[in-house]
Amino acid sequence: MERLDAAELGADLGDRATLVQFSSAFCAPCRATRRILGEVAGVVEGVVHVELDAEANLDLVRRLNVLRTPTVFVLDGSGRIVRRGSGLPRKADIIAALGEAVA
Template identity: 75%
Template sequence: MRGRDDGTRLGAAELGCGLGERATLVQFSSAFCAPCRATRRLLAEVAGMVPGVTHVEIDAEAHLDLVRELRILKTPTVLVLDADGRVVRRATGQPRKADVIAALGEAV
């Protein structure tokens, strides 16, 4: 997982569901994106391994205002949120499992 973010906060209103108790993995996807499917499986697996972590997938095409606000330029893009909904990490492309786990370490 690359790049720190600017401290943007997201909540239930933007995500369409509640935040994870300890952290939230937010994935922006599009319908015909093959790496998005692999990323979905990976993030769901990591969220299942780490108590208090939730995985939320957002259809980028259906949420263009949020995509523009967050400067999402390609899919998949993954944001790691801390318990307060603050973006602590951002990555584009299919992440590696070890990188996701390391990024979660910063969020919890």
């Protein structure tokens, strides 16, 4: 499985997991996704949320085949992609995916 590192993301990875969100300027579901991921990262120790502008990161968007926003990737502590999804996520699904990432 593919890995992402801090240099590619422009931010440090979480010790346990990282929630990477690709967004665009006029994406209403992106705002709700930002809130959900921020809340989860705020209550789960060692988890960080990184939001990337899709238009400003086209090389990464193409490499990861991001076709719409929001698209969310769940990375384990080493930056390995363990889950991905697009559209507005449910908080329960994010928490379940984190369980997989930190296992």
